[in-house]
Amino acid sequence: MTVESIVENMFELDSPINELNRLLVKYGLTQNQAKVYLYLSKMGIKTASEISKSLKIPRTETYHLLSTLQQKGIIFSVFGKPTKFNAVGIDESVVILLNNEKNRINELETGKESIIKLWKMIPKYSTSKEKSDENKFQTLQGRNSILVKLEQMIKESSENILVLGTELDFKKFYHTDFTNLLKKTKSELRILTDYSSKGMHIFEDIPSKKIKKLDDKNREDFCFIIKDDTEVIFFVSNSELKDMMALWTDSKTFVTTLRSLFSLIWKKAHHIDESNAESLLGSEITYEHRLREIEQEKIILNYLQKNFKLSEKKLGVKK
Amino acid sequence: MSKNSTIGDSKIDSNHLNVLIIDDNEQITKMLTTFLELKNHKCTVANDGKQGLTLIHENKYDVVLLDLAMPEFDGYAVIKSLESKDMLKNNKIIVFTASTITQDELDQLVSRGVTSYILKPIDIDLLLSKIIESATS
Numbered sequence: 001m002t003v004e005s006i007v008e009n010m011f012e013l014d015s016p017i018n019e020l021n022r023l024l025v026k027y028g029l030t031q032n033q034a035k036v037y038l039y040l041s042k043m044g045i046k047t048a049s050e051i052s053k054s055l056k057i058p059r060t061e062t063y064h065l066l067s068t069l070q071q072k073g074i075i076f077s078v079f080g081k082p083t084k085f086n087a088v089g090i091d092e093s094v095v096i097l098l099n100n101e102k103n104r105i106n107e108l109e110t111g112k113e114s115i116i117k118l119w120k121m122i123p124k125y126s127t128s129k130e131k132s133d134e135n136k137f138q139t140l141q142g143r144n145s146i147l148v149k150l151e152q153m154i155k156e157s158s159e160n161i162l163v164l165g166t167e168l169d170f171k172k173f174y175h176t177d178f179t180n181l182l183k184k185t186k187s188e189l190r191i192l193t194d195y196s197s198k199g200m201h202i203f204e205d206i207p208s209k210k211i212k213k214l215d216d217k218n219r220e221d222f223c224f225i226i227k228d229d230t231e232v233i234f235f236v237s238n239s240e241l242k243d244m245m246a247l248w249t250d251s252k253t254f255v256t257t258l259r260s261l262f263s264l265i266w267k268k269a270h271h272i273d274e275s276n277a278e279s280l281l282g283s284e285i286t287y288e289h290r291l292r293e294i295e296q297e298k299i300i301l302n303y304l305q306k307n308f309k310l311s312e313k314k315l316g317v318k319k
Numbered sequence: 320m321s322k323n324s325t326i327g328d329s330k331i332d333s334n335h336l337n338v339l340i341i342d343d344n345e346q347i348t349k350m351l352t353t354f355l356e357l358k359n360h361k362c363t364v365a366n367d368g369k370q371g372l373t374l375i376h377e378n379k380y381d382v383v384l385l386d387l388a389m390p391e392f393d394g395y396a397v398i399k400s401l402e403s404k405d406m407l408k409n410n411k412i413i414v415f416t417a418s419t420i421t422q423d424e425l426d427q428l429v430s431r432g433v434t435s436y437i438l439k440p441i442d443i444d445l446l447l448s449k450i451i452e453s454a455t456s
Contacts, residue, residue: 267390289388292417293344295440300350303443308357315350 007054010042011035017042027097028104029072032057036065037074041087045078048085072100135251146233146246147176153227154181160188162262165223166214167194169235170202172244182206187228192265212269224258232258331381333451336360339378341371341397342386342415351384354443355450368392372400375410382454384437387416398433407432413453415439 010017017038024034032055039055040046046054052062066085069075074093078084087093140146150173154161161182163170170193173179182189183205191203191211203211223235232255236245249255304310338355342348343366352362363380365371369392375383387394394414401407414428417439425436435453437446 270393271396288419289417292439293347296417297344297346297350299440300347300354300443304350304354304357310353315353 006043007039010039024097027094028101029097030065032061033065033069033072036062037069037087037093040075040085041090041093045084045086047082049082051085072096135254136249137251138248140233140246140248142243143172146235146244147173147178149233149246149248150178150225151181153225153231153233154178154185154187157185157187157227159228160190160226161185161228162190162192162226162259162266164192164214164225164262164265165235167202169223174202179203190262190266192262192269208272211272212266213272214265214269226255226259226262229255229259231255234258331454333455334359336381336450336454337363337379338450338454339363339365339371339374339380339383340415341365341368341383341389341394343367343389344386355447358447368394368397372397375401375406380410382411382413382434382450384413384415384450387414387420388418398428398431402431410434411453411456413437413450 009015020038021031021034024037025031029037035055036051036057039051043054048062048066049059051057051066052059055062057065066075066077070077070085073096074088075085076088078086088096138149140149163182170179179202182191189206189210191206192214193203193211194214222237224232226232231248231250233246233248234254236247301315304315336355338360340348340351340362342364345366348364348366352364355362363374363378365374368389371383371385372392374380375397385394385397394416398407398412401410401412411434412432414425414433414436416436420438428436434456435449437449441449
């Protein structure tokens with residue numbers, strides 16, 4: 001088997017190396033940087049020319065990629081003529097890349113103040129009057145963008161946070177600050193979700209009185225979070241979408257509608273820790289239940305009318 | 320004829336019971352109050368579980384008629400709250416419900432400390448005798 005065919009097999013579409021490649025991109029590498037790193041880490045010591053030929057990347061670009069990877073600290077060169085290259089072990093490389101990203105975030109944090117300061121120094125040229133009551137809409141794509149918005153909403157909330165969605169929806173945010181912030185919020189928290197004995201780990205530290213069970217008929221494909229009756233983030237569910245997508249708005253109509261929907265379901269729902277008897281009773285007052293109540297009303301009314309000559313008007317009850 | 324019983328230090332006079340009704344059905348609570356007052360009993364009404372629970376904590380009732388299906392804080396929540404404070408067995412709680420509930424489930428409630436249960440609809444004389452029976456048991 002030639003080196004070329006091995007490389008071809010390595011980077012076949014269904015090969016795990018492609019998944020690795022995608023993951024490394026998340027750690028700050030470009031597609032080709034990840035490709036070169038993975039090639040070296042699996043094939044061992046190679047010259048730039050060999051890498052270029054095997055990966056079908058132009059030689060000048062290959063030199064540039066090798067230089068960047070060296071700067072990042074995940075490959076190293078071996079002195080000789082021609083210079084050869086090899087990869088740092090995967091464990092160490094992941095730590096290095098992670099630390100690089102952390103440092104980058106720290107630098108961005110430090111630069112935040114400077115950006116705001118500089119921005120304020122530039123005069124505003126817009127003459128149009130801004131309307132404070134206009135509805136704002138934002139389409140958020142990707143878990144991170146949505147997460148940032150969610151965290152901002154929870155941090156800023158002062159009155160109430162209403163959460164509706166399935167366990168599956170919330171699992172996407174497991175081990176993120178979103179769940180921690182929900183646990184710590186001082187606002188009144190209400191969560192409507194489906195329940196299975198295997199799940200619910202995501203809400204394990206939230207008092208059960210704040211959680212009610214979303215019954216089957218309300219377990220539709222919708223998930224939203226309302227903050228202080230003023231903002232809502234609504235998740236867009238579509239199997240064709242590769243990434244998560246959500247709509248954020250402060251539209252009063254939109255918020256009020258979803259708030260009413262939440263209240264209606266909350267009112268009829270039961271807390272998750274209620275016994276079987278309670279869940280068997282169901283969250284709804286059934287037709288039969290209402291008939292029995294009416295029958296009871298009639299029995300008492302007839303008795304009072306018959307024995308004490310009391311009219312409905314006098315009793316202050318409606319027919 | 321009056322039947323007397325004691326709860327703690329206080330004597331219960333079956334002719335003058337102090338009854339708390341926790342039920343969100345205002346028609347029933349209004350008419351039942353009228354009926355019980357005409358029979359010389361004292362009656363207090365709470366239209367939801369939370370209010371009912373507060374009244375139980377603040378006052379002493381000879382008997383509490385508790386509806387199970389109520390919005391927000393229902394009868395089960397009242398039972399659970401009393402149970403958690405070890406107060407369920409110290410109060411004469413009669414579950415008064417129109418809900419579809421099995422005998423096993425009712426027995427389970429009784430084993431937890433609920434005094435008795437009455438399923439709606441019930442004849443009014445029978446209802447009164449059940450109230451008296453539970454209050455003086």
